[in-house]
Amino acid sequence: MDKAKLQSTAKKLFIEQSKRHVFLCIGESCCSRDVGEVAWEALKKELKDRNLSLSDSDASCYRTKVGCLRVCSDGPILVVYPEGHWYAEMTAEKIPEFVERQIVKGEAIPEWIFASNSLTSPT
Numbered sequence: 001m002d003k004a005k006l007q008s009t010a011k012k013l014f015i016e017q018s019k020r021h022v023f024l025c026i027g028e029s030c031c032s033r034d035v036g037e038v039a040w041e042a043l044k045k046e047l048k049d050r051n052l053s054l055s056d057s058d059a060s061c062y063r064t065k066v067g068c069l070r071v072c073s074d075g076p077i078l079v080v081y082p083e084g085h086w087y088a089e090m091t092a093e094k095i096p097e098f099v100e101r102q103i104v105k106g107e108a109i110p111e112w113i114f115a116s117n118s119l120t121s122p123t
């Protein structure tokens with residue numbers, strides 16, 4: 001392991017400054033490829049335009065595109081940590097409101113959430 005290289009990469013990605021981590025599934029078992037890709041591009045754009053990606057802002061957010069979160073329906077499925085809220089049908093049209101309410105204001109959007117688990121430490 002090249003720890004120095006990895007630490008340099010982590011620094012560039014603001015991994016240690018991020019306040020939240022969003023995983024967006026664009027797998028074809030929960031949404032069409034087009035719907036998923038458009039949602040992912042909308043998430044990237046919204047976070048970038050608000051300076052929330054690769055930043056140390058109070059609402060900075062790391063984002064990860066994934067191929068399956070094992071729910072496999074009503075996608076795109078999105079989960080955000082540390083809250084652990086699971087969102088369904090996160091199409092591109094919903095992304096700006098999601099970023100404004102959940103990421104910027106820290107408010108859940110109950111009508112879009114189907115499960116919650118903040119993964120608190122077992123110890």
Ligand code: FES
Nearest residue numbers: 027030069071072
């Ligand atoms: S393909 Fe999206 S949750 Fe499985």
